[in-house]
Amino acid sequence: MSVLVICPGKNPEEWVKELKNNHPGMNIYIYPEEHDKEEVEYVVSWKHPRGIFRNYPNLKVIASMGAGVDHITSDPEIPDNIAITRIVDEQLTRDMSTFVMALVLDHIRDLSQHFNNINWEPFYYKRPEEVSVGIMGMGVLGKAVAQTLVNNNFQVSGWSRTPVEVNNITTYHGKKQQEQFLNNTSVLICLLPLTQETENILNKELFEKLPQGAYVINVARGQHLVEHDLLEMLDNEHLSGASLDVFRTEPLPQEHAFWKHPKIKITPHIASITNPKSAAAQVAQNYERMTEDEPLLNKVERAKGY
Known part of the structure; x- marks a missing residue:
């Protein structure tokens, strides 16, 4: 079981660091480095390439790196059975x-x-x-x-x-x-x-x-x-x-x-910027909840789009 971080154009290192601080045993890949797509069950994402998630047969959860999820929900190729979460910080x-x-x-x-x-x-x-x-x-x-x-x-x-x-x-x-x-x-x-x-x-x-x-x-x-x-x-x-x-x-x-x-x-989209140090704990907690089949925090209602 692995986690994949996808955030083209953003530096993922701070997220990886804070996720491991909150969950030391977490196995994390950074897109687009080599990884086994069948291992990935949990993705932490910001503005992913369209259609990419159809390549992950065992994907269960996509966690947005921010409060907004339209960058995820706007992708029509995400299967309905995959849960989406957002940051509430x-x-x-x-x-x-x-x-x-x-x-x-x-x-x-x-x-x-x-x-x-x-x-x-x-x-x-x-x-x-x-x-x-x-x-x-x-x-x-x-x-x-x-x-x-x-x-x-x-x-x-x-x-x-x-x-x-x-x-x-x-x-x-x-x-x-x-x-x-x-x-x-x-x-x-x-x-x-x-x-x-x-x-x-x-x-x-x-x-x-x-x-x-x-x-x-x-x-x-x-x-x-x-x-x-x-x-x-x-x-x-x-x-x-x-x-x-x-x-x-x-x-x-x-x-x-x-x-x-x-x-x-x-202003250059600076109203509220997610701080990985503050937000990573809930992303790691949802990873734990996924593995234990417990209800996810801040889960998005797909039909509403938020």
Whole structure:
């Protein structure tokens, strides 16, 4: 029984080190080094080559190296009997919460405008209690971001596919309640999982339901956003601006229109980066659970995509 680490373009050494620290007897291969495909029952993966898992007849579990699993679930050739897990990590959650808070504060205080302001001109700013923040996606990350914002006096609401209850936060769910949620949101944060239902959800039709001057933050996936719709809504001044940390193509091409747009702020997908030292323990624990035929932690529901 062996573990295979697949992460093209990423250095796997830290993951291998931490997995062995948590499970010294674990036999680990690093793709694409030589290995016996029939031995592999457990894969730790990030953006694997499409279709590769059909070559592993005894594969039981694919563990994502991060909170997102769309890079796995989007592969149609993964057999239905293979379980998929994701990372749920307190450090990852805290990192996302503080990053989003920083973006919201930057927006309401115009901090970027003040940097090196040679004219010494103050700008009007809003206070947290005056700002209604709406979060699309009320999973682990969405709930944590919401709580951080509430703790700092923002008015916060959340929207999700199905009903979710969170203390001190007004929640909406489903298509029927989406418009009411959007109508009351001046800062929209996307933390949705990427599924067939949520792809392209940040589009003109949705933006038009936001109040005039609303601000958009996307820290989920680039495929959530219809890029030309965002540009149109910024140029006609229905939206006041956007902070984007994720993109359809990464790195974002130098010739992309976003780079030159004065109302768009770009960060290089740094909102929340998995730390192997913090996350490897649960990956190793799931390996143990697999070998003992016990229920897996943070297992993905294949039908939902998250």
